[in-house]
Amino acid sequence: MKKKIVFLLSWTLMSMQLCAQVNPKPGFVITNNGDTIRGVIDFRTNERLAKQCDFWAAGETKGETYKPGDIEGFRFDNGGKYFVTRRLNVxxxxxxxxxxxxVQGMMNLYCVAYNQDEYFFFEREDGEMAQLTKRAFFTSASIHEQSxxxxxxxxxxxKVKLLLKDSWKAAEEIKGGDVSRKQLVNAVRDYHKDVCTDGSSCMVYEYNEKSDGPKNHFKAIAGYSYYTHERTAYQTLEDENYSGSTFEAGLGFETELERVTKGGALELCVVYSPQASFKHHTMVRGGHESSYTIYKKARCMGSIGLLKRYGKGKIxxxxxxxxxxxxxxxxxxxxxxxxxMIVDKDWEQTNHFGAYIGGGVEMALGKHAARLHADLFKSLESSGKGNMMKFGVTAEYVL
Incomplete structure (x- = not known):
């Protein structure tokens, strides 16, 4: 059974990646002649956008894939991200x-995402350039490489502080430790405030932090589940199959993964089911009637997983x-x-973990959505600790 669960999980994850589809957002490309062509651009991760631009001109069904140098740059509408072709040492x-x-101005600031790292380039109007690298949090570098x-x-x-020397405030903002986009943009903004002497800001373009942020949603959860192969806290009988049903309610949080896979989201849920009774019958050897055990407990379950929606439409x-x-x-x-009654005992808290897989439908309700899905939950612990299986039907309202 464990092999089947692992196979299902692997298959689902691969299918989600293969069916990534496009994430079209309105924008335009700038040709090497300086002309602009409007259309839609596939809005993906920063690392992918640094390598290619998948573009569909307005009114066209056939798309074009541009590599750096094929065009001068591209930009998303509504204060979105702006990319330009540059030859840089990454x-x-x-x-x-x-x-x-x-930032575009007297001091340009660029960023290239590559291999989980971010490379920032400061370019002064005289062409002088300095680089600052933000390494990924997770790294496999050796101790020597880290040093x-x-x-x-x-x-x-x-070198960056030297490049910003005309603005004491900007140079002071460049400190060791964490390097964030917001911190660097603020430093370059302060640089422009100090070096611009004609009363203007001298900044043509500034990065909008919201253009990178995913959409987040809270949701309310209610469901009904049937449990089978439950094991009690203290079970001496050979037959471990306790079964029963219970209602559940809870809350969840989702963050969209549209730039990784179209229709994808990471979800975290917490549900609670009030105390319910699970009954088990067995014939005692040499006995005259069956013995039965009633097992009562409440549950609190936390889950984390991936959700993938397919297609377009209201449902x-x-x-x-x-x-x-x-x-x-x-x-x-x-x-x-x-x-x-021959046993009447209270036991300490017990727990177990496992995996789930399920499917259902989502219906759009304006800015919100309603969902109904059925899921299979399976404990992945050794049989000595329990082989719990849960079949649930759940309704969600996504805010």
């Missing part, structure tokens, strides 16, 4: 990239896959034989 050899304009990177960063900070199908952790509360076990 890997040790100068190459052409679509560099994202963070070299610390030295590299120290040298880079010194679309969806799939879900992820992992969960369940905490059992108020474990109580009662066992009866010949109408007499």
């Amino acid at each position: 890997t040790g050899t100068p190459e052409l990239y679509f560099a994202e304009f963070m 070299s990177r610390v030295e590299e960063q120290r040298e880079q900070y010194g 679309v199908p969806l799939i879900r896959v992820g992992g969960f952790y369940v905490l059992h509360l108020g474990n109580k076990e009662e066992r009866y034989y010949m109408s007499k």
Whole structure:
């Protein structure tokens, strides 16, 4: 069963990646002759946009894929991101990239996303340039490589401060440690305030922080679930199959992954089910009537996973896959034989973890959405700790 669950999870994740589709946003490209062509651009990750621009001109069904140098640049509408072709040294050899304009003015600031890292380039109006690298949080670099990177960063900070020397405030804002887009844009903005003497800001373009942020949603959850193969906190019988049903309610949070996969989202959910009874019957060897055990408990379950919607329209199908952790509360076990209670005990909290997979539909309701989906949850712990399976039908209202 575990192999089947792992296979289903792997298959779902691969299918979500293969069916990524496009994420079209209105914008325009700037040709090498300076002309602008309006249309839609596939809005993907910064790393992908640094390598290519997938563009569909207005009124055209056939798209074009532009590489750095094929066009001067491209830009998304409504204060969106702006990329231009620049030859920059990211890997040790100068190459052409679509560099994202963070600031355009007397001091330009570009950013190139490459291999999980971000490379920032400060370019003064006289052509003098300095670089600052923001390494990814997760890295497989060796201790020697880490030491070299610390030295590299120290040298880079010194060169950037020297380039910004005409603005004491801007130079002071460039400090070691965390390098954020907002911090660097603020420093270059202060540079322009100090060096512009004609009363203007001297800034033609400035990065909008909201252009990078994903959309987030909260949701209300209600459902009904049937549990089977439940195991009690203290189970001495060979037959482990306890079954029963319960209502559930909870809250969830989603962040969209449209730039990674169209219709994708990362979801976190917490649901609670009040105390419910699960009954188990077995014939005691040599007995005259069956013995039965009543197991009572409440549950609090947290889950994290991926959600993928397919197609367009008011009603679309969806799939879900992820992992969960369940905490059992108020474990109580009662066992009866010949109408007499022979066990009456309260147990400490128990827990287990596993994986889930499911599918359903989503219906758009203006800016909100309603969902209905069915899911299979399966414990992935050893059989000695429980083989719980849960079949649930859940309704969600996404804000």
